[in-house]
Amino acid sequence: MPHRRPRQGQVIDGFVLGTPLHEGGMASIFEVSHPDHAIPLLMKLPHLDGNDAGHIVSFEMEQMILPRLTGPHVPGFVAAQGFEAPNPYLVMERIPGRSLLARLRELPLPVEEVAAIGAKVALALAAIHRQRVSHLDLKPANILFRETPDGLRGDAVLVDFGLSHHGRLPDLIAEEFRIPYGSAPYMSPGQAMGRRDDPRSDLFSLGVVMYQLVTGHLPFGEPLHLAAVRRRLWRDPHPPRRLRPEIPPWMQEIILRCLEVEPARRHLSAAQLAFELSNPETIRLTPRAARMRRDGWLTVLERRVNRDRSTGPRRQPAPTAHSAPIVVVAVDLREQTTPLAEALRASVGNVLRTLPGARVACLNVLLDGYLTGDAPHDEAGRSARVQRLAELRHWAAPLGLEEGRITFHVLEGSSAAEPLLEYAEANGVDHVVMGARANSMLRSMLGSVSGEVAARAPCSVTVVRPREGAA
């Protein structure tokens, strides 16, 4: 049945079609307006002609998943109409600006910028993973950024959930197709083997994106058929530093960890990856960081033979924010009594014992008023920071955590609560552990920091208070 393509000026359910934004193989995308909606909108209309079931199913999938996603890291869902209507469509918030695709002409990008982009995308992935969605088609064209009020690059926004997987909804893509769907250069080895239920696939794809941004090359090229895609199961890419020696070892460490074939060897969660990208000084370097060449042919052959005998990466449940959380412990070194310091350590120790995937960020806030100079970068400020870091390490030493699981940070601010809250928001923190202020006179004068943090934090907060007389 011949079907008319939508055109500018057409009105569908009150949405007026404006400028065509994209005419792809699977769908047309138009800017649209509607009297009830003030925000910029776009409408995606799947092509109804053609025989490929793929674009029909991916449209159904996006129609199922997008309305269930919330937060700044996805375009807001507005309306949808299914295939029972003459014009099926999906209307969502339009994110102004161009996708990361536009930056590919400027490669390679500076390392700092790649780390900043990578951290933002990793936080966006953490946000959708928390909502049980794996994107599974992460690539520069599907990454946009919101603009901050001062015109800077704000939160990353992920678009196109047509190939995504929702942990609690039927997977229409898996049901329909035996061959994996996705974008060949960015697809994880597990996905190439047909696995669609592991959010760590997105970490691999982000690794490919960062590799591309920082070296100007795709780590696995642009394979044209599935057998060539599966080569990445045994053939490792050139280490980024071989292509661009000025890339720091920590950046290579992060990228090659993302590109591990075995999902369990990648970062435990997108939030932990974001954390490393924002705190490169805390990264524990492994032999990955120093590699200057690919594995020899014998190693590769061995891997290939072993792969051919197995069915792909081993199957283990993927860690979640619940099993691999980022735990912040706010240590107030000024008021810390010994019983409180111990109670706080015991509380953090319990979390770490039950959740081996957890990582801890030890925070202390240096109040502006504490320094007479008020200039955080002068001599007094620097030595105050160094002193605080030493005190944090001293506090944490009895926990006996290896490097890489615990990091130390001194924040600055005019109040204690504000920097803690900002830190928790910016780093995808899952749990804050902090002590109650013991001195009731101070508390009544200054208010309760823990109370304010507990009320406003984007995550769980445990307030630790030792019992009277505890020693």
Add this chain to the structure above:
Amino acid sequence: MGQAAARPVPVLAPSAATRQHAPAMIAFLSDIHGNREALSACLDHADRAGATRFVFLGDYVGYGADPAWCLRTVMARMADGAVAILGNHDQAVFARGNRMTGRAAAAIDWTRAQLSPDAAAFLQTLPLEHAEEDRLYVHADASSPEDWRYVLGAEEARRSLEATPARVTICGHVHVPRLFGLTATDKCTAFAPAHDTPVPLQRPRRWLAVMGSVGQPRDGDPAACYGLLNPGTAELRWMRVPYDVEAAAAKIRRAGLPGSLADRLFTGS
């Protein structure tokens, strides 16, 4: 499929739709099996969740110790407009052709003695299926409801779906929640629904939803199971409701019914 297509209405974001007024929900309760505690917990839950229409998918009796109470409750809900259809255990109460075996037979013999003539007569009035809008309600495989065949996998689901014009079929009988979908490309797929997660029954797919059991769950979760459909958005949820298993099990023992019928309630097996 022969369905008169209703005028399509755009689906708004679920949050926006529910903020304005809670939608009228349809509750589906299957395989109650004389478990009073489970049934009343589910009905309370459904009332609180905003269910305004009740559909009972059969097997009100058998296994449990309160068949008379359960039937009275269903009859009372029917007086308020609920729909009830016949299950194989209900049929076994009055039909000579329907032969149960083992524990099920022992339970039916016991049940028959518990029911008033009214209740037994009520069972004989129940239909094998009920259709409304684009939905069909039936206890077992809709391709031949009177044969009480289980819909266990995609192939049985396909047989059931292909036998009727309904876009959505809702059944019970298996005591294990499942959702089967027949795609535009004629593939039939199976899905194990997570509890309390709305699954959109999107067009143009056709769907067969197997409710879990209210009174005798067999999927390893002892909590009672029932379904909630939002007909406006075509979203279906499988709800799990904890109830007083000890009381239900103690009554089964006191009634002299097989002890294994009490034991299995604790494990949902």
